[in-house]
Structures are given as structure tokens and as C-alpha cells.
Amino acid sequence: MSASYEHMLSRAEALAAERGIALTPLRxxxxxxxxxxxxxxxxxxxxxAMEPHRxxxxxxxxxxxxxxxxxxxxxxxxxxxKNAFFACCDVGxxxxxxxxxxxxxxxxxxxPGDELASTLSASAPAHGFEVRHQVVELSGLCSECQHKQRDx
Numbered sequence: 001m002s003a004s005y006e007h008m009l010s011r012a013e014a015l016a017a018e019r020g021i022a023l024t025p026l027r028x029x030x031x032x033x034x035x036x037x038x039x040x041x042x043x044x045x046x047x048x049a050m051e052p053h054r055x056x057x058x059x060x061x062x063x064x065x066x067x068x069x070x071x072x073x074x075x076x077x078x079x080x081x082k083n084a085f086f087a088c089c090d091v092g093x094x095x096x097x098x099x100x101x102x103x104x105x106x107x108x109x110x111x112p113g114d115e116l117a118s119t120l121s122a123s124a125p126a127h128g129f130e131v132r133h134q135v136v137e138l139s140g141l142c143s144e145c146q147h148k149q150r151d152x
Contacts, residue, residue: 015092030066034076039106040084081137098136104145
């Protein structure tokens with residue numbers, strides 16, 4: 001396991017303890033799998049990954065409940081365009097994010113988006129709209145895939 005992986009896992013455990021919320025073994029296992037994926041991962045991929053470790057198939061509702069907990073508490077983000085989940089780069093710090101998602105390899109990068117979020121939210125009230133949540137996803141090609149296309 002990488003130092004970054006270990007750091008993120010220990011930060012999540014500390015945050016759960018701080019908040020008095022239960023990072024149950026199942027939730028922890030789901031979080032670990034999302035961390036290890038290093039790109040958006042779907043619920044059914046998580047179910048498949050858990051099967052060998054749990055001695056049977058985990059029901060989808062169980063996985064979705066664990067994912068809901070992880071999203072609600074800021075451990076992971078839901079990537080709407082992929083119907084998948086991605087580990088938060090800054091667990092425990094309130095922030096708005098943008099996601100750069102490679103169409104070719106699926107690599108995903110979370111980048112700070114507070115300034116853009118403020119700009120987008122500022123215009124909504126003029127239209128009688130109250131923003132409660134926003135996700136900005138930008139799709140394209142990562143630098144590695146761009147190089148592969150140029151070299152092909």
C-alpha cells in the first residue's frame with residue numbers, strides 16, 4: 001500500500017472517530033476498494049471485488065448504503081456521468097470540486113473548484129433557483145492518452 005493510500009485511510013478513520021460516526025468493517029472495506037481503484041468505480045465492480053473476501057455476493061443495497069454513508073460524510077464523491085464513485089482528495093475539508101475525467105483510460109483527477117462553484121451559484125438566485133449541490137465534470141483526454149494518440 002502506498003503512503004498516500006495509508007494517509008487517506010488513516011485520515012478517514014480519524015475523521016470518523018472525531019465525528020463519532022461508525023466506519024464499520026463493511027464501510028471501511030468499500031472505502032479501501034474505492035481508494036485502491038484510483039479512478040471512478042461502480043457499485044457492481046465493488047460487489048465483484050468484495051465477493052472473494054466475503055465468501056459470497058454482497059447485496060447491491062448493502063453496497064449502496066455504504067456508498068451513501070461515504071458520500072454523505074465526504075469520504076468519496078459520486079461521479080454522476082459515470083454512475084461511479086471516486087475517493088475524495090481532501091477528506092474532512094469542506095470544498096467544491098471539479099473532476100477531470102479521461103474518456104480513453106478513465107483516469108480522474110479532482111481539482112479545487114470553490115471559485116467556480118461560487119460563480120455558478122451566484123447567478124442561480126436571479127433565476128429563482130437555490131443551489132444545494134453541484135458537481136462539475138470535465139471530460140476529455142489526459143496527457144498520457146494525448147501522447148498515445150499523437151504517437152499512433
